[in-house]
Amino acid sequence: MKPLEGGRTAQIWRDGDTVIRPSGAWTPTVHRFLRHLRSRGFAGAPDPIEITGENQEVVSYVAGRVCEDLNDPFVGSERMLVSAARLLRDFHSASQGFLQRDREVQTWMLPPQERCEIICHGDYAPYNVATAEHEAVGIIDFDAAHPAPRLWDLAYSVYRWAPLSDPANPHVPFDLDEQLRRADIFCMAYGATAEERLQLPETICRRLQALVDFMLASASTGDETFVEDVNAGDARLYLSDIDYIGNHRDRLLKALC
Template sequence: MELLQGGRTGQIWRDGDTVIRPAGAWTPTTHRFLRHLGRKGFPAAPQPIQITGDDQEVVSYVAGRVCEDLSDPLIGSERMLMSAARLLRDFHTASQGFLESDDDAQIWMLPPQEPREIVCHGDYAPYNVATVNQEAVGIIDFDTAHPAPRLWDLAYAVYRWAPLSDPANPSVAFGLDDQLRRAEIFCNAYGATMEERRGLPEMVCRRLQALADFMLARAAAGDEIFAEDVDAGDARLYLNDIGYIGIHRDRLLKALS
């Protein structure tokens, strides 16, 4: 077996055409959702295979390169941004209907958000999108999937792909002008409505505040993974980016409209 790099270091393995990952209380719901995507003809998500007795899940391997480094030039190419936005749109379309058709008890890792329009991925970022030849072709890691408005997912995706993060952050290699250009490309390719564009800055801030609150609560409850993230400054970074987006809200709105 091959140890895969990225999140949850040392816990995710590839075995041929399958991936073995830690399972949680939400995994049965996630597997039912993945089967729904398959029935809808969406080919870019893993296929659920089984949940083992030792709290592991097995899903099909999604081929392609993921980008852990948000400053990777590949992420910012127009071709990549457009394909990533269209893949997200297609995922949202395929997601429709699950909440209404699934009769079993639904458990999600992240709390649902109102209105519950669709099941959002929850972490649609370059490190969770498989790419081939500078195009987004697959989505991985559905642990954070949960019911929410489409804009909840779109806003966080734009935050990650632009990325709408303070250039003072060492992991951000792009200034505001590049960020706004990339945000515009992403929203145009997704087909965002004018209403969604006007609501995007506030929704990014809501999403980041919810993420920071969730991380801090899990860390306080003794979750070692989230405690490590908090110690590394991740929650503080999200809160700082809320301020950064607030400062540049008008320029962002102008770029998107």
């Protein structure tokens, strides 16, 4: 076995064609959801294999390069941006029906959001997308999956892929004009409606605030993962980005609408 880079250091391992990673109370629900995706013909997600008695899950390895650095021309290209938006759209289409068809008790790490339209991935960012031949081909890490409107997932995805973050922050490769252009391209490739585009700035801010609230609440209970994230300044960054998006709301709406 060898550890996989990124995410939780020394907690996620690849063993041949499988990946071994920590499980949670939500993992049985997520595995049923992954089987649902496969039954709908969506091949871009891992296959669930088993949940061990050692608080670990085993899923199939999703082949492809994963990289979160949008400075990398391979990941930050317009071709990659378009393919990522289309992959998200296909995933959303495949996720439909799970809430109605699954008859077992459902447990999610993140709280469901009204309207419970589909199952959102919850963290559709470059670091959770496998790529090949300059296109997005697969999605990994479904821990944050939860029921919500598709706009809830689209909002966070646009935030991550544009990315709508102050260029003064480290690792933000594009200025505001390019961010707005990329946000429009992502929405166009996804097939966002005029109404969804109109609601996007407010929804991004609500999504980020919900993330901050969850992080702080989890850290306060002693969850080591979120304690580390808060100490690293992630919550402060999200709050700063809420202000950044609010300050440029009119320009974002003009670019999108």
